[in-house]
Amino acid sequence: MSAQQIPVVVLAGFLGSGKTTLLNHLLRTARGTRVGVLVNDFGSIEIDAMTVAGQVGSTVSLGNGCLCCAVDASELDTYLEDLTRPAARLDVIVIEASGLAEPQELVRMVLASDNERIVYGGLVEVVDAAEFDATRARHPETDRHLGIADLVVVNKADRVPEDELRRVRDAVTGLAGRAAVVTAAYGRVDPELLFDRAARADDTAGARQLSFEDLYADAYERDHHDHPHAAYETVSFTAGEPLHPRRLMDFLDSRPEGLYRIKGFVDFGAADPDNRYAVHAVGRFLRFYPEPWPPGGQRLTQLVLIGSGTDGEALLRALDGCRVAGPHDTPEDHALWGVLRYVPDPREEAEPEPDPYGTAAYDADPDDTAAYGTDPYDADPYDAAAYGEAADRA
Numbered sequence: 023m024s025a026q027q028i029p030v031v032v033l034a035g036f037l038g039s040g041k042t043t044l045l046n047h048l049l050r051t052a053r054g055t056r057v058g059v060l061v062n063d064f065g066s067i068e069i070d071a072m073t074v075a076g077q078v079g080s081t082v083s084l085g086n087g088c089l090c091c092a093v094d095a096s097e098l099d100t101y102l103e104d105l106t107r108p109a110a111r112l113d114v115i116v117i118e119a120s121g122l123a124e125p126q127e128l129v130r131m132v133l134a135s136d137n138e139r140i141v142y143g144g145l146v147e148v149v150d151a152a153e154f155d156a157t158r159a160r161h162p163e164t165d166r167h168l169g170i171a172d173l174v175v176v177n178k179a180d181r182v183p184e185d186e187l188r189r190v191r192d193a194v195t196g197l198a199g200r201a202a203v204v205t206a207a208y209g210r211v212d213p214e215l216l217f218d219r220a221a222r223a224d225d226t227a228g229a230r231q232l233s234f235e236d237l238y239a240d241a242y243e244r245d246h247h248d249h250p251h252a253a254y255e256t257v258s259f260t261a262g263e264p265l266h267p268r269r270l271m272d273f274l275d276s277r278p279e280g281l282y283r284i285k286g287f288v289d290f291g292a293a294d295p296d297n298r299y300a301v302h303a304v305g306r307f308l309r310f311y312p313e314p315w316p317p318g319g320q321r322l323t324q325l326v327l328i329g330s331g332t333d334g335e336a337l338l339r340a341l342d343g344c345r346v347a348g349p350h351d352t353p354e355d356h357a358l359w360g361v362l363r364y365v366p367d368p369r370e371e372a373e374p375e376p377d378p379y380g381t382a383a384y385d386a387d388p389d390d391t392a393a394y395g396t397d398p399y400d401a402d403p404y405d406a407a408a409y410g411e412a413a414d415r416a
């Protein structure tokens with residue numbers, strides 16, 4: 023991801039599922055990462071806004087009602103403009119959706135935003151494990167919401183027995199499609215699942231004095247033995263030889279369910295000797311950002327993969343298979359085209375190919391509202407057929 027782009031994460035979930043609790047956990051444990059928050063409240067404006075306000079510099083409450091009907095894309099852009107101004111120095115922005123908001127509307131708005139400093143960071147759905155069946159019965163749209171999530175947090179794990187938690191988790195996994203599913207109590211997921219912790223000059227030096235926030239986070243994590251690291255797996259891949267673009271795209275196109283995030287840099291060798299490709303995948307969303315190689319440094323591919331229920335060894339083996347094996351394995355002309363489809367440049371020369379995920383709008387530049395028609399709401403950034411157009415407008 024290019025250094026200037028700030029991921030925008032949409033945090034959704036039914037009323038009372040624990041979104042604010044999770045957000046507060048993220049803010050408590052962010053440790054130097056600057057999190058901007060847009061709170062979209064419905065009926066509990068002041069309470070939620072105040073809950074998070076004390077802990078973050080740039081909190082803007084989208085008060086007056088449900089974001090999907092009360093705020094249009096240009097208003098969201100105004101707020102994002104404010105939060106992405108360089109002086110705010112934010113590393114990530116979280117939009118906490120009202121429990122009544124249609125999450126895909128929010129995702130559409132983020133994808134259709136004119137703001138060049140943001141990149142979509144994924145849709146996180148919070149589910150109340152204790153209320154799962156009741157919520158589904160009353161709100162059948164729950165299934166649809168889970169189907170478009172990139173990460174599902176089955177929260178309130180402390181409120182149900184272990185076998186019941188397993189049952190709910192399995193049911194959620196069945197509905198969640200490609201999303202990673204993690205369980206949590208009081209929203210205690212690892213912040214790295216949602217965003218990179220910032221490595222600031224003043225945050226990396228060993229001699230730096232611990233802040234109150236660090237001490238608080240350490241104590242907090244010590245006190246809670248169900249440490250979130252157990253819920254997912256991180257694997258790192260490094261290669262000195264270039265990767266074959268077509269084989270890497272095959273790997274990405276068939277990446278397993280539960281592989282929630284991929285980040286890092288790719289060396290495509292002779293296929294583009296001038297640039298390395300920053301890669302940013304969250305859920306089904308995938309982008310490549312070519313940028314000139316830093317002069318003098320070693321040319322490496324370095325990737326970090328984060329998933330839940332994934333087989334790390336198998337992922338590494340699959341990536342090993344993407345290495346260019348020698349001169350006889352030189353990528354053919356146009357091998358890079360599959361990668362270029364995911365470079366967010368509307369003037370890109372490469373012809374788009376059919377979308378393997380049926381998530382074509384993800385390929386469209388979020389800044390290019392024409393890709394969504396004149397009204398960004400007209401197009402479904404996911405698969406409109408899967409959700410039923412009319413129901414979405416409710």
Ligand SMILES: Nc1nc2c(ncn2[C@@H]2O[C@H](COP(=O)(O)OP(=O)(O)OP(=O)(O)O)[C@@H](O)[C@H]2O)c(=O)[nH]1
Nearest residue numbers: 037038039040041042043121177178179207208209
């Ligand atoms: N037992 C238990 N309670 C939780 C957990 N997570 C949140 N809660 C409680 O559930 C209630 C609702 O949590 P919130 O974080 O406000 O939920 P929300 O999704 O932001 O709610 P809305 O803003 O109304 O949509 C609060 O009383 C929380 O303390 C959990 O994992 N276990």
